[in-house]
Amino acid sequence: MTPPDPAKMTDRIMEHLTTQLTLTDAEKAQIRPVILDQVTQEQKAMEAARDARKKAMDDTKAKIKSLLTPDQQKLLDQAGPHEAPPAPAPAQ
Numbered sequence: 001m002t003p004p005d006p007a008k009m010t011d012r013i014m015e016h017l018t019t020q021l022t023l024t025d026a027e028k029a030q031i032r033p034v035i036l037d038q039v040t041q042e043q044k045a046m047e048a049a050r051d052a053r054k055k056a057m058d059d060t061k062a063k064i065k066s067l068l069t070p071d072q073q074k075l076l077d078q079a080g081p082h083e084a085p086p087a088p089a090p091a092q
Helices: 008-021 024-066 070-078
Strands: none
Touching: 008 024, 008 070
16 A cells, blocks of 8 residues: 655645635745655654554464464465465365
8 A cells, every 4th residue: 555645645734724724825835844744754653553563463473373283374374464364164
């Protein structure tokens, strides 16, 4: 998933603030870099959190996998990143 463009997000926020606060051109020029910085920092924080969650999930899967039989490990490997392994076929 590609994060939204910071410049476009900043434009939307600036449009809202301009309408809500009736900003002058001088105020817009001063506020825009502040908003752009905030949007950029927020995106970096979200990306870091996403990376940390992925690492935690990968670490957990590796710990679980080390406790399984080879057949169970194969089933776990077949599962997607956020799903349980496929259920075994019912005994006949």
